[in-house]
Amino acid sequence: MLSVQNLTKSFVSPEGGTVAIVDVRDFALGTGEQLALRGESGSGKTTFLHLIAGILAADGGSVRIDGVEMTALSEPRRDRLRAEKLGYIFQTFNLLQGYTVLENVLLGMSFGPRGADRRHAREILARVGLGHRLNHFPHQLSTGQQQRVAVARALSNHPKLVLADEPTGNLDRKHARDALLLIREVCREQGAALLFVSHDEEALAQFEVRRDFAEVNQATREAGR
Ligand SMILES: Nc1ncnc2c1ncn2[C@@H]1O[C@H](COP(=O)(O)OP(=O)(O)O)[C@@H](O)[C@H]1O
Numbered sequence: 251m252l253s254v255q256n257l258t259k260s261f262v263s264p265e266g267g268t269v270a271i272v273d274v275r276d277f278a279l280g281t282g283e284q285l286a287l288r289g290e291s292g293s294g295k296t297t298f299l300h301l302i303a304g305i306l307a308a309d310g311g312s313v314r315i316d317g318v319e320m321t322a323l324s325e326p327r328r329d330r331l332r333a334e335k336l337g338y339i340f341q342t343f344n345l346l347q348g349y350t351v352l353e354n355v356l357l358g359m360s361f362g363p364r365g366a367d368r369r370h371a372r373e374i375l376a377r378v379g380l381g382h383r384l385n386h387f388p389h390q391l392s393t394g395q396q397q398r399v400a401v402a403r404a405l406s407n408h409p410k411l412v413l414a415d416e417p418t419g420n421l422d423r424k425h426a427r428d429a430l431l432l433i434r435e436v437c438r439e440q441g442a443a444l445l446f447v448s449h450d451e452e453a454l455a456q457f458e459v460r461r462d463f464a465e466v467n468q469a470t471r472e473a474g475r
């Protein structure tokens with residue numbers, strides 16, 4: 251479902267040297283699988299997810315999602331496929347502040363294969379427990395509710411793969427637990443694979459399958475990050 255090979259990314263340091271941040275030789279996730287990657291802050295987790303999503307261009311290597319080589323696509327095609335196959339959940343939610351809960355989900359859907367389907371948007375929002383908050387703006391919601399909007403948006407196109415970048419980092423303990431349970435449940439219901447990255451041991455402990463990012467990412471290992 252997801253297959254990554256020889257994926258590399260370096261950044262130029264303020265001193266002018268290049269620093270290898272991601273060097274993943276071989277990484278795969280099967281259909282519907284859920285995996286938690288444990289990595290310290292600065293170990294390259296976000297960069298890795300950005301490379302998988304094509305938000306950031308890799309220096310080299312291959313990312314295949316659902317059989318499609320993402321790195322070989324033109325930008326418009328990659329944008330289309332990303333909207334179709336990928337859901338992304340951010341630590342900071344990344345909701346559009348000037349739009350309602352319903353509109354945030356509809357906007358996410360409008361780039362996807364089914365378009366802005368109001369009925370489906372309402373259904374997925376009801377599924378995450380926000381059926382009564384459709385016309386609220388993000389700032390009128392609690393942080394836990396805001397993350398649930400982001401979960402609904404990420405899952406609204408029925409992606410094959412969901413990337414979750416420290417999605418519980420801005421939530422208190424109870425809401426973090428609930429949010430993660432919800433993310434895992436909805437992914438399971440839809441048959442989406444889930445790649446979760448975090449340094450939060452409590453969140454990581456909710457997963458049956460965990461790996462150290464340093465074991466996946468050669469660059470982390472070599473830098474001792
Ligand atoms: N655009 C960039 N330019 C230069 N360095 C960057 C850039 N983005 C990230 N880095 C560096 O790459 C490293 C990994 O960052 P990141 O992927 O955000 O780690 P994590 O998500 O694990 O905390 C950090 O040392 C960070 O400073």
Ligand SMILES: [Mg+2]
Nearest residue numbers: 295296297415
């Ligand atoms: Mg990060």
